[in-house]
Amino acid sequence: MNKSDSERVRTVVEAIGYRWTDNEQEANLLGILACSVRQKSIDKVYSRIHKWNSWKNQRNLITFVSGCILPTDREKFLKQFDLIFEMRELPQFADMLSQYGVLNPASYIHDKLQFVESDKEETDKPGFDHLHLSVREKTGNGLKPLIHRPEEKIKDFWHVKPTYHSTYEAFIPIQNGCDKFCTYCAVPYTRGREVSRPSGEILDELKELVNIGYKSVTLLGQNVNSYGMDKNGTEMTFPALLRKIGEYGKISGKDFWIYFTSPHPRDMTDEVIEVISQYKCLAKQIHLPLQSGDDKVLTKMNRNHSTADYRRIIHLIRKTVPEATIFTDIIVGFAGETDEQFENTRSAMQELRFNMAYIAKYSPRPGAASSRWNDDVPAAVKSARLHSLTRELTRHTLDYNMKLTGKRLKVLVTGKDRKEGYLSALTEGKIVLRFKSDDEILIGKFAEVMIESATEFALGAKFIGKIITEKV
Ligand code: SF4
Numbered sequence: 001m002n003k004s005d006s007e008r009v010r011t012v013v014e015a016i017g018y019r020w021t022d023n024e025q026e027a028n029l030l031g032i033l034a035c036s037v038r039q040k041s042i043d044k045v046y047s048r049i050h051k052w053n054s055w056k057n058q059r060n061l062i063t064f065v066s067g068c069i070l071p072t073d074r075e076k077f078l079k080q081f082d083l084i085f086e087m088r089e090l091p092q093f094a095d096m097l098s099q100y101g102v103l104n105p106a107s108y109i110h111d112k113l114q115f116v117e118s119d120k121e122e123t124d125k126p127g128f129d130h131l132h133l134s135v136r137e138k139t140g141n142g143l144k145p146l147i148h149r150p151e152e153k154i155k156d157f158w159h160v161k162p163t164y165h166s167t168y169e170a171f172i173p174i175q176n177g178c179d180k181f182c183t184y185c186a187v188p189y190t191r192g193r194e195v196s197r198p199s200g201e202i203l204d205e206l207k208e209l210v211n212i213g214y215k216s217v218t219l220l221g222q223n224v225n226s227y228g229m230d231k232n233g234t235e236m237t238f239p240a241l242l243r244k245i246g247e248y249g250k251i252s253g254k255d256f257w258i259y260f261t262s263p264h265p266r267d268m269t270d271e272v273i274e275v276i277s278q279y280k281c282l283a284k285q286i287h288l289p290l291q292s293g294d295d296k297v298l299t300k301m302n303r304n305h306s307t308a309d310y311r312r313i314i315h316l317i318r319k320t321v322p323e324a325t326i327f328t329d330i331i332v333g334f335a336g337e338t339d340e341q342f343e344n345t346r347s348a349m350q351e352l353r354f355n356m357a358y359i360a361k362y363s364p365r366p367g368a369a370s371s372r373w374n375d376d377v378p379a380a381v382k383s384a385r386l387h388s389l390t391r392e393l394t395r396h397t398l399d400y401n402m403k404l405t406g407k408r409l410k411v412l413v414t415g416k417d418r419k420e421g422y423l424s425a426l427t428e429g430k431i432v433l434r435f436k437s438d439d440e441i442l443i444g445k446f447a448e449v450m451i452e453s454a455t456e457f458a459l460g461a462k463f464i465g466k467i468i469t470e471k472v
Contacts, residue, residue: 002033002067004171004220005087007162009033009066014163016094028060029097033067033087036186039363042073049080062100066090068190072366088176088192091156154195168215168412168444174202174241175221179230180264182291183302183369184334184362187222194223194230199241206245210254215412215446216283216426218259225263225272238263239271246279255446255467257283257412257428262329265289265305268313277321284321285429288313289329293348294341297334302369307348314352325355325400325429330389333362333382335373342385349389353396355429356457359389394456401431401454408450410467413442425449425461433459442466 013029014020021027030052035041045065052063064083077084083096154176164170177192178185202219209217219241221227227238236244245258258281263272265288276282288310292298295306317324330345349357361382364371377385411425417434423442424434435449446467453460 001171001173001220001222002035003165004162004173005033005067007164007171008090008157008160009093010163011160012090012093016097025055029062029064031064031066034065034069034073036068036070036073036190036365038360039365042070045073045077046080049077053080062097064093068187070186070190070365070367088154088157090160155197158197158201166444168213169218169414170209170214170216171218171220172202172205172209173197173220174224174260175227178222179226180223180266180304181302181369183300184331184365186365186368189367191222194226196227196230196235199228199236199244202241203244203248206258207248207252210248210252210256213444214256215444216257216259218261220261222262223264223267224260225267225269229267237271238267239269239275242272242275242279242282246275246282249279249281254281256281259283259285259430261287262289263287265310265313266303270316273313273316273320276324283428284324285327286317286321286324287327287329290345290348290352291329291331292334292337292341293345294337297337297341297345300336300370301331301334307344311348311352323429325427325431326352327356327358327430328352328354329358329360331360331362332385332389333377335362335364335370335375335377337362337377342388346388346392349392349396353400354393355397355400355431357389357393359386359393361386398454398456401456401459404431404451404459405454406451408448408464409461410446411449411461413445413447415443416440423463427459431459432457433461435461435463437463 009031010020018029024030032045032048034045049063049065052061055061062083063081064085065077065081066085066087066089069077069084074084082100083093085093085096157176158173162170175194175196177194178187179194181188206217225238227241228235229237242258242260249256249258263286268288273286276284276286290310291301291303293307298306314326317326330349332342332345361379362375362377364373364375409427411427411433413423413425415424416422417424419434421436421438422434423437423439424432425447426432433449433451448464448467449461450464451459451461
């Protein structure tokens with residue numbers, strides 16, 4: 001989500017007139033898209049802004065922060081950053097900058113905006129059109145900022161065309177915010193309530209990407225599979241959206257993989273799994289957060305599903321889409337988690353045999369309900385639990401990956417590998433691999449490889465050939 005947001009921020013900043021630099025030391029505008037999931041990420045924001053502020057007496061520098069920010073951090077950031085805004089306020093960023101008082105490209109654009117309707121050349125800049133339309137409206141007294149309801153603002157945000165970071169992999173936000181209020185999570189407070197993006201826009205963006213050769217597209221949302229539920233029957237459901245995409249894949253004859261993240265077990269209907277099994281372009285990889293394998297902990301987390309519900313979903317995936325890899329998220333050391341409750345999580349991992357698990361040690365997030373509870377699991381115990389789950393995970397991944405040796409697989413070549421003379425790639429199930437080749441023309445293309453070796457988290461392969469499957 002953070003990466004996807006940054007693609008839209010870049011469009012807006014470049015449309016204002018700034019040019020990108022990879023050198024932080026020479027930038028005149030520096031910003032951070034914060035993530036509040038863990039305290040560690042927020043600590044990094046503080047150390048970075050401290051450094052940037054120390055540069056301010058040497059040059060003209062404006063700093064900003066956006067992304068997921070908790071109210072408590074927001075107050076502190078207000079004193080340290082020049083500008084702070086919610087991601088849905090991005091289209092108003094030009095206004096904020098121009099009114100900041102320092103002469104910057106936005107001050108220039110601010111004047112220009114008054115002539116924007118007749119200045120075709122200026123509005124032809126990518127992203128500019130959406131930018132100025134949402135920033136201002138013309139009134140009898142000149143220009144004034146638009147007043148938006150939150151839902152309107154997020155629509156403006158979606159209308160900003162991203163500056164994609166890759167030529168073959170992209171993210172499409174389909175929904176923003178969350179209504180689930182898990183007790184450890186701050187997202188409903190930082191991102192607001194669930195709002196689904198109109199399906200027509202999602203499909204248009206997808207078709208545009210696929211038409212220009214994108215091979216891997218991820219549908220993004222805090223709760224992708226509750227897509228449409230906020231629209232009281234006036235928008236399609238998540239499985240219906242997947243079906244539409246699947247049909248497009250079939251009819252267009254284009255070759256691409258569609259992923260989605262993250263779904264919630266509570267809204268993971270049988271229909272979603274059924275649809276994935278029916279269409280080639282819907283990638284056979286499912287990321288389904290488990291968080292805990294203990295029912296009491298799940299209740300305390302307000303996850304609104306039991307381990308039995310979760311197990312039923314996994315069994316259905318294994319039956320209906322047997323080739324699918326399954327990823328998960330787990331929190332260890334949640335407030336009050338006993339040895340016995342952790343043991344239930346460990347045995348769930350043993351039973352469910354995930355291909356990947358993002359395991360996090362619990363840390364209370366200010367504002368989230370659990371922050372009022374005693375964070376009573378000692379740090380050393382959290383670390384031991386994390387290592388224990390990692391051991392459990394790697395037992396299964398090694399076993400799974402070993403079984404792939406000798407098989408021919410279609411993979412997406414993602415770049416140069418760290419090992420000289422090798423390229424890296426991903427299987428459809430998102431298992432990392434590398435193969436010997438220095439033919440960089442393959443990057444961003446599908447290829448066929450033969451798996452020759454396996455470790456816990458990666459595969460070694462031999463290049464067989466490039467795959468051209470699309471209709472001409
Ligand atoms: S479902 Fe829970 S964990 Fe996920 S974003 Fe919503 S509140 Fe946070």
